[in-house]
Amino acid sequence: MKARQESKSVNLQPLPGFMRGGGEVSCLLQAMDWGRSPLGPPDAWSPALKGVVATLLSAEAQIVLFWGPQYAALYNDAYWPTIGDKHPAALGQPAQVHWRELWDDLEPLLRGVRETGVSFSAKDRPFYIERHGPGETAYFDVSYSAVREADGAVGGVLCIVTETSERVYFQHRQAFLQELRQALPGLGQAERIEAHAVRRLAKELGAARVCFGEDLGDGRYRVGQEWAAHVPPITGINQYAALDPALREALLAGQVVQRNYEANSAMPGFQGLCATLHAPVLRAERLEAMLAVHFHTPHAWTPNECVLVQETASQVWAAITHARAERALHALNEDLEERVVNMLAQREASLVHLHEARKAEIIGQLSGGIAHDLNNMLTPIIASFELLRRHPQQERAERLIDGGLQAAERARNLVGRLLSFARRQTLKPVTVSLAALVADMHELMARSLGPAIVLQVDIDTALPGVLVDPHQLELALLNLVVNARDAMSEGGQLIIRAGANEGSVPRPRGLEGGRQLWLQVSDNGCGMSDEVLEHCIEPFYSTKGVGRGTGLGLPMVQGLALQSGGGFSIRSWVGRGTEATLWLPASEAEVVERFVETDAPQQAQRPTRVLLVDDEPLVRQATLMQLRALGYEVTEAQGPAEALGLLDQGLVPDALLTDHVMAEMTGARLAQQVRERLGQLPVLIITGYTNLTPRELHGFDVLRKPFRQDELGRSLARLLTARG
Incomplete structure (x- = not known):
C-alpha cells in the first residue's frame, strides 16, 4: 500500500508488454525510477532478461531473479511475502543491500551458479532472515538455476523457493516433545521432572532462564526448579502482581502472555531480562501451573515458540501429576494391610451406625405416620374443651376442663416433637x-x-x-x-x-x-x-x-x-x-425483622357463610361448633362430591374451609374446582399432615391441626379481610 501511494508522484510510463499481468509488482515496476537501479531502463534489457521477467511475473510459484554481477532482485507477487518488510524497497536493487544479514550465506550459492552454470537445490534449507523486525531462522525448499544470455553467458540466477518453516518447526517440536514424553515419566519425582524439562527447553530456545511455577490459588505461584544463566534466582513463592498485575487473569483466560521490559528492570529476579513468555496449564477452567521463558535481549516470539512452550508446560504438568499419583498410590499400598484392618473395623462400626440409623428411620416413619391421626383426634378434643370453657361451669368442672386443655396442648407439643425428630414438619425458613x-x-x-x-x-x-x-x-x-x-x-x-x-x-x-x-x-x-x-x-x-x-x-x-x-x-x-x-x-439475604402478630378480629364482622368440608365426622362437628361460636354461618359437607353438589344447587359461600387428605380428592384440588366456579373465593385448608409442600397445596393458606378457636378465627378473618 505504501508503494502504491508513493507511485502517485511518479510520471508513469507505458508498461512494456513483458511486464504486464504481474499484479502489484507490475505496478511497482511501472512506477520505478530505473535510473537508480543497476538494471537500467527496461527498454534496454536483453531479450533473455525480458523473457524470464515475463515468465516469473505471471507465475504462481514463489520466484526471485538475481540479475547481473550485483544480483539485482526482481520477483513476483507470490514471492514478496517471504521477505516481509524488505518489500518493496528490495525490488530492482542489489541483493547485498537488502539481504545483508544472510549475504554471507546466500552469496556463495548465487556466485556458484553464476560462475559455473550448475544448478543448486536443497530441501529445508535454513536461512537467517530479518523480515519482520528481529531476526529468525526460516526454512525453504530452494532451486537455483542459471539464466543464459543469447551468447551463452550466465546473466542471472533464477530462484524458485517454497517456505517450509511451519513443517520443519512442527517436526522439530514433535521430536523435542517426544523426547520429553520418553524421559519425564522415568524421573519419578516432581523436582527431577521440572529440572530436566526447564534445562532442555532453555537449551532448545537459547533462553536466559526457564522456570516452572505451580499456581497456589491466592495470587501467588511457587517455583520449584529453574534453569538460569547469569540472572538472579526466583525459586520459592512469588507474587503474580509483582511481575504484572494482569498476568494471572490473562493466564486464567488461557492466554500465552508475551512481555518486553527494560533491561534494568527493578523487579526482583528480573534484572537484566528484556523479554518473557508465560504459558498456562488449565484444568477444568482452573489455573494449575505455568511455564515461563526469559531472554536477555528483546525477542519477537514466533508462533512456533509459543506452541512449543505451551505444549511443554502441559507435558510437564501431566508428568508431575502422574508422578504424584504414583507416589500416593505407592504410599497407599505400603500400608495396605493396616488400612484393611482399619477398614474392617470401620465396617463393623458402620454396621452398628447403620442399624441405629435404620432403627431411627423406622421410628421416624412411625412418628410421621401416626402424627396425622393424632392431630385429627386432638382437633375435636381441643375444640370441645374450648367450647365447654366458654360456658359458665362449676369450679370443679372448670378445673377439669383446664386440665383437659393442658393435657391436649401437651399432646400437641409432643406430636410436634415427633414430627421434628422425623424431619416431617413443614418449616418456614x-x-x-x-x-x-x-x-x-x-x-x-x-x-x-x-x-x-x-x-x-x-x-x-x-x-x-x-x-x-x-x-x-x-x-x-x-x-x-x-x-x-x-x-x-x-x-x-x-x-x-x-x-x-x-x-x-x-x-x-x-x-x-x-x-x-x-x-x-x-x-x-x-x-x-x-x-x-x-x-x-x-x-x-x-x-x-x-x-x-x-x-x-x-x-x-x-x-x-x-x-x-x-x-x-x-x-x-x-x-x-x-x-x-x-x-x-x-x-446473604436481608435479615427478616421479627414482629409480634397482632390479634386479628376473631368474631365474624358481618354475616359470612363458610362451606366446611371434612370426611372425619368428629373433626367436622367440632370445627362446625367453633365456627358458629365465632359467629359464622356454616354449611357442612362430608366430602368433596357433596360440596360440589351444593354449589350446583346454587350455594354461594363467602369462604371455603376444607380438610386436605380425603378419599375422593384432596382439599387443594377441591379448592381449585370451587374457584373455577366462583372466582377468587377465600380458601383455608386444615390438615393434620405437616410435611406437605406449597406445590402440593397449590399455594392455598393452611391451618395445621389441631388448632384452637382463636387460631381458626384469626386465620379466617385474615383471609376475608384480604379479600375486602
Missing part, C-alpha cells in the same frame, strides 16, 4: 440474625435457668444471617438450655456462642460443604459418660426420672438442623460439662 433471636429470648431463658445459673451470651451482631425457621430454632435453643439447666442442679454457668470460624469448632460428621454458622450452648455441669453420650440423640432415650422428660428434646434439635441443611453435634466430659453445637446454612 427465613434469614434470621442469631444475635437478635438470642437477645429476644434472653429474659425467657434467664427465667428458665433460675438465679443459681449465670447466663452469658457471646454473639457478634455483625455475623451474617442463617436460613432457618425462627420459631423452631427458638424451641430447639430452649430445649438445649433446659437440658443444660438440669445438668447443673447446684448452679453454674451457661454460655451461648455463635460464629462462622469453622476452625475453632469441629464440623459434625456428614455435613456437606457450603458456608455454615454455628450456635453453641455449653455448660459446666455434671457432663455425660461415653455410654450416655453415645445414646443421647436416640429418640425416647432419657436419663431423667419417669415423667420428667420425653427423650425427644435432642432428637428434635437434630431433626431441625438436618431438615434445615445443617448439622448437630454434642460433646461432653464427666464432671466438666457439655457442649451442644447447632450448624445452620449461612444466608
Whole structure:
C-alpha cells in the first residue's frame, strides 16, 4: 500500500508488454525510477532478461531473479511475502543491500551458479532472515538455476523457493516433545521432572532462564526448579502482581502472555531480562501451573515458540501429576494391610451406625405416620374443651376442663416433637440474625435457668444471617438450655456462642460443604459418660426420672438442623460439662425483622357463610361448633362430591374451609374446582399432615391441626379481610 501511494508522484510510463499481468509488482515496476537501479531502463534489457521477467511475473510459484554481477532482485507477487518488510524497497536493487544479514550465506550459492552454470537445490534449507523486525531462522525448499544470455553467458540466477518453516518447526517440536514424553515419566519425582524439562527447553530456545511455577490459588505461584544463566534466582513463592498485575487473569483466560521490559528492570529476579513468555496449564477452567521463558535481549516470539512452550508446560504438568499419583498410590499400598484392618473395623462400626440409623428411620416413619391421626383426634378434643370453657361451669368442672386443655396442648407439643425428630414438619425458613433471636429470648431463658445459673451470651451482631425457621430454632435453643439447666442442679454457668470460624469448632460428621454458622450452648455441669453420650440423640432415650422428660428434646434439635441443611453435634466430659453445637446454612439475604402478630378480629364482622368440608365426622362437628361460636354461618359437607353438589344447587359461600387428605380428592384440588366456579373465593385448608409442600397445596393458606378457636378465627378473618 505504501508503494502504491508513493507511485502517485511518479510520471508513469507505458508498461512494456513483458511486464504486464504481474499484479502489484507490475505496478511497482511501472512506477520505478530505473535510473537508480543497476538494471537500467527496461527498454534496454536483453531479450533473455525480458523473457524470464515475463515468465516469473505471471507465475504462481514463489520466484526471485538475481540479475547481473550485483544480483539485482526482481520477483513476483507470490514471492514478496517471504521477505516481509524488505518489500518493496528490495525490488530492482542489489541483493547485498537488502539481504545483508544472510549475504554471507546466500552469496556463495548465487556466485556458484553464476560462475559455473550448475544448478543448486536443497530441501529445508535454513536461512537467517530479518523480515519482520528481529531476526529468525526460516526454512525453504530452494532451486537455483542459471539464466543464459543469447551468447551463452550466465546473466542471472533464477530462484524458485517454497517456505517450509511451519513443517520443519512442527517436526522439530514433535521430536523435542517426544523426547520429553520418553524421559519425564522415568524421573519419578516432581523436582527431577521440572529440572530436566526447564534445562532442555532453555537449551532448545537459547533462553536466559526457564522456570516452572505451580499456581497456589491466592495470587501467588511457587517455583520449584529453574534453569538460569547469569540472572538472579526466583525459586520459592512469588507474587503474580509483582511481575504484572494482569498476568494471572490473562493466564486464567488461557492466554500465552508475551512481555518486553527494560533491561534494568527493578523487579526482583528480573534484572537484566528484556523479554518473557508465560504459558498456562488449565484444568477444568482452573489455573494449575505455568511455564515461563526469559531472554536477555528483546525477542519477537514466533508462533512456533509459543506452541512449543505451551505444549511443554502441559507435558510437564501431566508428568508431575502422574508422578504424584504414583507416589500416593505407592504410599497407599505400603500400608495396605493396616488400612484393611482399619477398614474392617470401620465396617463393623458402620454396621452398628447403620442399624441405629435404620432403627431411627423406622421410628421416624412411625412418628410421621401416626402424627396425622393424632392431630385429627386432638382437633375435636381441643375444640370441645374450648367450647365447654366458654360456658359458665362449676369450679370443679372448670378445673377439669383446664386440665383437659393442658393435657391436649401437651399432646400437641409432643406430636410436634415427633414430627421434628422425623424431619416431617413443614418449616418456614427465613434469614434470621442469631444475635437478635438470642437477645429476644434472653429474659425467657434467664427465667428458665433460675438465679443459681449465670447466663452469658457471646454473639457478634455483625455475623451474617442463617436460613432457618425462627420459631423452631427458638424451641430447639430452649430445649438445649433446659437440658443444660438440669445438668447443673447446684448452679453454674451457661454460655451461648455463635460464629462462622469453622476452625475453632469441629464440623459434625456428614455435613456437606457450603458456608455454615454455628450456635453453641455449653455448660459446666455434671457432663455425660461415653455410654450416655453415645445414646443421647436416640429418640425416647432419657436419663431423667419417669415423667420428667420425653427423650425427644435432642432428637428434635437434630431433626431441625438436618431438615434445615445443617448439622448437630454434642460433646461432653464427666464432671466438666457439655457442649451442644447447632450448624445452620449461612444466608446473604436481608435479615427478616421479627414482629409480634397482632390479634386479628376473631368474631365474624358481618354475616359470612363458610362451606366446611371434612370426611372425619368428629373433626367436622367440632370445627362446625367453633365456627358458629365465632359467629359464622356454616354449611357442612362430608366430602368433596357433596360440596360440589351444593354449589350446583346454587350455594354461594363467602369462604371455603376444607380438610386436605380425603378419599375422593384432596382439599387443594377441591379448592381449585370451587374457584373455577366462583372466582377468587377465600380458601383455608386444615390438615393434620405437616410435611406437605406449597406445590402440593397449590399455594392455598393452611391451618395445621389441631388448632384452637382463636387460631381458626384469626386465620379466617385474615383471609376475608384480604379479600375486602
